[in-house]
Amino acid sequence: xxxxxxxxxxxxxxxxxxxxxxxxxxxxxxxxxxxxxxxxxxxxxxxxxxxxxxxxxxxxxxxxxxxxxxxxxxxxxxxxxxxxxxxxxxxxxxxxxxxxxxxxxxxxxxxxxx
Amino acid sequence: xxxxxxxxxxxxxxxxxxxxxxxxxxxxxxxxxxxxxxxxxxxxxxxxxxxxxxxxxxxxxxxxxxxxxxxxxxxxxxxxxxxxxxxxxxxxxxxxxxxxxxxxxxxxxxxxx
Numbered sequence: 001x002x003x004x005x006x007x008x009x010x011x012x013x014x015x016x017x018x019x020x021x022x023x024x025x026x027x028x029x030x031x032x033x034x035x036x037x038x039x040x041x042x043x044x045x046x047x048x049x050x051x052x053x054x055x056x057x058x059x060x061x062x063x064x065x066x067x068x069x070x071x072x073x074x075x076x077x078x079x080x081x082x083x084x085x086x087x088x089x090x091x092x093x094x095x096x097x098x099x100x101x102x103x104x105x106x107x108x109x110x111x112x113x114x
Numbered sequence: 115x116x117x118x119x120x121x122x123x124x125x126x127x128x129x130x131x132x133x134x135x136x137x138x139x140x141x142x143x144x145x146x147x148x149x150x151x152x153x154x155x156x157x158x159x160x161x162x163x164x165x166x167x168x169x170x171x172x173x174x175x176x177x178x179x180x181x182x183x184x185x186x187x188x189x190x191x192x193x194x195x196x197x198x199x200x201x202x203x204x205x206x207x208x209x210x211x212x213x214x215x216x217x218x219x220x221x222x223x224x225x226x227x
Contacts, residue, residue: 006157033214108156
């Protein structure tokens, strides 16, 4: 039981469409981050939100956007989907443990773009 | 540039044998280091972490890792592998003031009986 739940678990879209992925983290975890894991690769940092504001971004274009809500849920939105957006998208909530951040990941949403 | 290298893409070990998965990092400051495990179709589970202090850290499922600053390494070990350990293992470094994790490409562990 990770305490981080993601939905949907799987979805299929076509090129050019838009998608919204959702994440619910534990109460009190006010930092959430999103990662993209392409097949056969390690996860890549997309962005992080802290208290509903974007607080860091990786090398992803603006068509990747996010929202964080007061109830500790968040969304990842991707516009104008491309074939290369096919990946597992992971949400993580952050706890401050022993002087550093520890990330707890959800099971992910697997997106296939056709 | 900050990076994490896992030199072995695949490793196969016999059940009951010992295991060592290699991880090297490139980071100018004191690193915060992690090992995660991912079973097929699953998310990432934290095995262990190193922040400071004792360079040998213990984790869940009988895993341990040793931080060696002089070698910029954080290798994962287990004395006796079980078939259920078959999974993909990722080493990661927490960077940019704790803002993001940078992951290696992963090592796929296969366990043969």
